[in-house]
Amino acid sequence: MTEKKRFEEIVECLVELKDTSELMIDLAYTSLMLDNKELAEEVHRLEENVDKLHTDFELLVLTSDFKKEEASGFLGLIRMGVAAEKIADAAAEIAEVVLRDLESHPVLKLAIKSAEETVAQACVTEGSTLVGKTLKEARVQEETGMWVQVIRRNMKTLRPKGDSRIQSGDVLIASGYSKGVESFRKLASPEQFCQVE
Amino acid sequence: MPRFEKIKFKPIPVSELLIEMKNLSELMIHLAYSAALFNDKELAEDVIELEARVDTLAYLLDMQIMVAARDAKDAEALIGVSAVAAAADKISDAAADIAAIVTRDIGVHPLVSAIFEKVEERLSKAIVREGSPAAGKEIGALDLAARMGVDIIAIRRDKEWLIKPSGREKLRRGDVLITRGAPQGIKDFKDIAEGSLAQLEG
Numbered sequence: 583m584t585e586k587k588r589f590e591e592i593v594e595c596l597v598e599l600k601d602t603s604e605l606m607i608d609l610a611y612t613s614l615m616l617d618n619k620e621l622a623e624e625v626h627r628l629e630e631n632v633d634k635l636h637t638d639f640e641l642l643v644l645t646s647d648f649k650k651e652e653a654s655g656f657l658g659l660i661r662m663g664v665a666a667e668k669i670a671d672a673a674a675e676i677a678e679v680v681l682r683d684l685e686s687h688p689v690l691k692l693a694i695k696s697a698e699e700t701v702a703q704a705c706v707t708e709g710s711t712l713v714g715k716t717l718k719e720a721r722v723q724e725e726t727g728m729w730v731q732v733i734r735r736n737m738k739t740l741r742p743k744g745d746s747r748i749q750s751g752d753v754l755i756a757s758g759y760s761k762g763v764e765s766f767r768k769l770a771s772p773e774q775f776c777q778v779e
Numbered sequence: 780m781p782r783f784e785k786i787k788f789k790p791i792p793v794s795e796l797l798i799e800m801k802n803l804s805e806l807m808i809h810l811a812y813s814a815a816l817f818n819d820k821e822l823a824e825d826v827i828e829l830e831a832r833v834d835t836l837a838y839l840l841d842m843q844i845m846v847a848a849r850d851a852k853d854a855e856a857l858i859g860v861s862a863v864a865a866a867a868d869k870i871s872d873a874a875a876d877i878a879a880i881v882t883r884d885i886g887v888h889p890l891v892s893a894i895f896e897k898v899e900e901r902l903s904k905a906i907v908r909e910g911s912p913a914a915g916k917e918i919g920a921l922d923l924a925a926r927m928g929v930d931i932i933a934i935r936r937d938k939e940w941l942i943k944p945s946g947r948e949k950l951r952r953g954d955v956l957i958t959r960g961a962p963q964g965i966k967d968f969k970d971i972a973e974g975s976l977a978q979l980e981g
């Protein structure tokens with residue numbers, strides 16, 4: 583394996599660790615804000631993924647056959663992985679507040695909301711222009727300023743990627759500035775207001 | 780040894796403390812990764828400093844919660860807040876660990892940074908200098924996102940940090956801006972903020 587290729591594999595794994603841990607923080611706060619157990623459970627599932635991913639990452643780094651003078655740079659990588667895992671743990675702890683049925687203190691909602699960003703969910707109805715489009719094509723963020731964090735489909739929570747195709751009946755959970763909420767809801771359910779429980 | 784300040788109770792609402800802890804801890808993650816991947820000592824030192832700030836906030840928040848809880852019912856109502864604050868504190872610790880990779884001269888392999896640069900937008904700092912065309916202007920009026928693909932994600936003004944400043948926020952001389960965007964845009968904006976480029980147009 584060429585040196586470049588080997589590094590690409592390590593970086594790919596690190597990027598996934600980093601992205602997943604950051605997604606988990608967003609989801610954890612969202613689960614708290616919506617008092618939503620499914621999302622909180624999803625955070626915990628992701629936490630298990632991160633643990634596996636972290637082990638894979640460390641093994642990749644350790645078996646990468648580095649030279650003595652490169653050891654410090656590889657130690658830096660290992661430490662970064664440990665920190666990402668710690669961030670994921672913290673996210674899981676936030677989700678745990680929801681899973682343990684601890685009282686949702688108004689302060690929590692206040693803190694999440696007035697961080698200027700808010701979370702909204704909307705279900706995608708037949709008449710929506712989003713149906714059949716991939717998330718990338720749908721340009722939800724460009725249109726509404728809201729960023730789709732999660733797609734819920736048939737009780738399952740999906741992590742959205744650029745090529746995820748939106749279906750009618752999907753529930754989209756998005757975060758962004760509160761002024762984007764209305765246009766986001768209209769985009770997903772243009773004809774009627776679709777109540778999400 | 781770092782100096783540890785003695786923390787006295789201050790009547791700051793729990794919600795304010797928690798918001799600041801949440802915002803700072805999230806900012807710190809971005810700053811820390813950027814510092815580590817691009818070997819930016821200044822950013823790393825900011826993260827370490829912010830970590831101390833979050834610690835102080837955590838103490839203040841704990842004290843507030845203790846004062847607020849009069850009975851078992853109050854305690855049950857507040858334990859969730861305490862758990863979330865502890866998690867935010869942990870996140871800021873993790874960010875400081877990442878920053879320490881830089882401040883302790885461990886570093887990250889340069890090939891990794893080179894690959895990362897393609898997937899990650901780099902954060903950078905710019906100081907608003909005397910005579911800068913940006914000084915005294917509202918962020919929204921600068922239209923940075925459309926002009927150069929740059930976003931100001933935080934402002935450090937004296938000892939305070941403003942996170943995700945609104946478009947109405949006026950930039951002042953001496954503000955330290957944390958910006959995010961493509962390398963060229965960041966460079967252009969730095970020139971404007973630091974006054975070496977006199978015009979915003981172009």
